Amino acid sequence: EVQLVESGGGLVQVGGSLRLSCAVSGVTFDDVYDIGWFRQVPGKEREGVSCLSSSDGRTNYADSVKGRFTISADNAKKTVYLQMNSLKPEDTGRYYCAWDGPCLPRIVEGYYDYWGQGTQVTVSS
DSSP: OOEEEEEOOEEEETTOOEEEEEEEESSOTTSOOEEEEEEEOTTSOOEEEEEEETTTTEEEEOTTTTTTEEEEEEGGGTEEEEEEOSOOGGGOEEEEEEESOOOOSSOOGGGOOEEOOOEEEEEEO
């Protein structure tokens, strides 16, 4: 069974940084995989933030986070990270990692099969 557990969220001031982690179990990281990060605020649809494809190291980012967020993976630890810098109030939301969807330029939640419970990020101004 695939399980994803996010951590690293919290309260941070504008301009600050956080690093989110997503620990994955029940899968073999040696295989080709695609993994994504999404975020959601109450009353809005879930938004694709970033994704990574292990086949060629390809990454994609939402326009709103390009240049500020970086996705990476540690295959030995079966963990994927989202480094978030220069945080803005509009980055506030619950962040989820998701497994087994295609990493496309437009990161679509419907393509991902497995989801974690999320971690809350709040950016205060």
